[in-house]
Amino acid sequence: MPTVVTRLLSVLVLCAVAMPYSPAGAAESWTWPLDGTSVGRPFERPATVYGPGHRGVDLPGSVGGTVRSVAPGRVAFVGSVAGVPVVTIDHGQERSTYQPVRALVRRGDAVGRGQPIGRLLARHSHCVHACLHLGRVRADEYLDPLDVLEVRARFRLVDPNGPLPTPPGGSIGTLLGGSLVRPVPGPVTSAFGMRVHPITGVRKLHDGTDLGAPCGTPVKAAAPGVVTRVETVGGYGRWIVLDHEHGVETRYAHLSAQQVGVGARVRAAQTIGLVGQTGYATGCHLHFMVVRHGTPVDPLG
Numbered sequence: 616m617p618t619v620v621t622r623l624l625s626v627l628v629l630c631a632v633a634m635p636y637s638p639a640g641a642a643e644s645w646t647w648p649l650d651g652t653s654v655g656r657p658f659e660r661p662a663t664v665y666g667p668g669h670r671g672v673d674l675p676g677s678v679g680g681t682v683r684s685v686a687p688g689r690v691a692f693v694g695s696v697a698g699v700p701v702v703t704i705d706h707g708q709e710r711s712t713y714q715p716v717r718a719l720v721r722r723g724d725a726v727g728r729g730q731p732i733g734r735l736l737a738r739h740s741h742c743v744h745a746c747l748h749l750g751r752v753r754a755d756e757y758l759d760p761l762d763v764l765e766v767r768a769r770f771r772l773v774d775p776n777g778p779l780p781t782p783p784g785g786s787i788g789t790l791l792g793g794s795l796v797r798p799v800p801g802p803v804t805s806a807f808g809m810r811v812h813p814i815t816g817v818r819k820l821h822d823g824t825d826l827g828a829p830c831g832t833p834v835k836a837a838a839p840g841v842v843t844r845v846e847t848v849g850g851y852g853r854w855i856v857l858d859h860e861h862g863v864e865t866r867y868a869h870l871s872a873q874q875v876g877v878g879a880r881v882r883a884a885q886t887i888g889l890v891g892q893t894g895y896a897t898g899c900h901l902h903f904m905v906v907r908h909g910t911p912v913d914p915l916g
């Protein structure tokens with residue numbers, strides 16, 4: 616039986632990839648609300664109305680990133696639900712919900728497909744780092760947003776129980792014309808991928824690689840680039856973001872200090888800051904991220 620199911624699924628997947636389509640039953644497909652198209656935690660249908668489950672999908676993003684309406688509609692709700700800022704858009708038959716989001720729209724506003732409706736906030740109870748919880752509701756039933764989100768080449772679902780997908784486009788090091796410099800000499804204490812977070816106990820995508828090193832250890836740039844952000848951001852604490860070529864960014868989180876400013880051009884292996892434990896961190900370590908076109912990829916790849 617499993618093989619039949621597997622084959623059926625692969626046929627379905629192939630169909631889905633082959634057709635630029637609007638899924639059966641949906642008036643039209645949804646556009647992705649963030650720049651990236653990866654899914655940190657998929658939808659888990661609750662067995663009962665109030666039962667456990669995950670009533671939406673978590674899409675990894677950056678704090679302050681633009682959140683867009685998935686389809687044309689009217690803003691039905693802007694406010695707080697259980698302390699979390701939420702925006703809800705009515706599309707007729709269905710509603711889309713977005714959280715945690717600082718709204719740029721007001722109740723009653725008409726919005727177009729892809730129109731910015733807010734900015735992503737740092738904390739969502741499901742996410743250690745920033746992510747958007749996107750919900751899809753018809754009447755009072757929660758449905759899987761992935762059934763209607765448009766299929767794009769870059770779409771990938773991170774299966775919480777399966778092996779990690781390899782990032783598209785070959786190795787990031789090759790893309791940047793060499794290999795990445797290891798930013799600190801320490802060991803990998805937590806790899807990129809699904810894990811149960813040591814502080815929150817929540818299972819989700821760990822969007823970088825943790826390198827253990829004493830506080831104060833110099834952090835080196837993984838490749839030549841330009842400093843685009845030096846700031847303190849939610850769970851990441853103090854971080855530095857470097858912009859490289861080909862839509863690649865590297866990010867260095869939980870720092871105790873920075874040694875470069877925004878706009879600085881840095882060489883590979885140049886010291887940019889010091890290891891710390893700012894943000895959500897159980898000890899001194901570097902949370903090192905490689906992000907391609909807004910989507911975190913495995914730095915070890």
Ligand SMILES: [Zn+2]
Nearest residue numbers: 672673741748
């Ligand atoms: Zn969620």
Ligand SMILES: [Zn+2]
Nearest residue numbers: 823824825902
């Ligand atoms: Zn980490």
